[in-house]
C-alpha cells in the first residue's frame with residue numbers, strides 16, 4: 001500500500017539519500033526535472049538536504065509517497081512570497097520511481113498537493129512540464145488547463161533544449177491575499 005505524507009525539514013534530511021536515488025533514476029531515464037545527466041548521487045542528496053531550511057520556513061513543501069517504507073515518489077509545492085501572489089503556488093519535483101509508475105502514485109501525489117493547498121486557502125496552482133511528456137497526460141486528465149508552450153525553454157538531461165508547456169488549476173475561490181503564508185523574513189526585507 002502506498003501512503004503519501006508531508007515531510008518536515010529534518011525528515012527531508014533523513015530521506016535525502018532515497019530521494020537522491022529517485023532523482024538520479026528520473027534524470028537517467030531522460031525526464032526533464034531541472035537537472036543534467038550524469039547527476040552525481042551525492043550532489044543530488046546535497047540538493048535535497050539544501051531544501052530543508054526552506055521546508056522549515058514554509059517556503060517549500062514536500063510530500064513523499066512510501067510503499068513498504070521506500071520512497072516511491074515525491075512532489076513539491078513552492079510558495080510565492082511576493083505580496084501580491086500569496087494565493088498561488090507552483091507544483092514542482094513531481095517524480096515517481098520507474099518501477100512504481102502506472103499505478104496511480106503520480107495522480108495521488110498531485111491530488112494530495114491540491115487538497116493541502118486548498119485547505120491552506122490557496123486558490124491557484126501552476127506547473128510546467130516538458131511538452132509531450134507523460135506528465136502532460138496526467139495534468140490534462142487531472143483537470144489542469146494548458147495555457148501555452150514556449151519553445152526551447154529548458155534543457156532535457158542531455159542538454160538539448162525542449163519546449164515546455166505551462167498549466168494552471170483553480171483549486172478554490174479567490175480568497176484574497178491577507179490570510180496566506182507571509183513569506184520569510186528575508187522576503188519581507190527584514191534582514192538580520
Ligand SMILES: CC(C)(COP(=O)(O)OP(=O)(O)OC[C@H]1O[C@@H](n2cnc3c(N)ncnc32)[C@H](O)[C@@H]1OP(=O)(O)O)[C@@H](O)C(=O)NCCC(=O)NCCS
Pocket residue numbers: 026031032033093094095096097100101102103104105106107108127128129130133134135137138139141
Ligand atoms: C509523470 C509521472 C509523475 C506520472 O507518474 P505515475 O505514477 O506513473 O502516474 P499515474 O500512474 O498516477 O498515472 C496518471 C495518469 O498519467 C497518465 N499516464 C501515466 N503514465 C502513462 C503512460 N505510460 N502512458 C500514457 N499515459 C500515462 C495517464 O493519464 C494516467 O491516468 P490513467 O492511469 O487513469 O490513464 C511519472 O511518469 C514520472 O515520474 N515521470 C518522470 C518525471 C516527470 O516527468 N515529472 C514531471 C515533471 S512536471
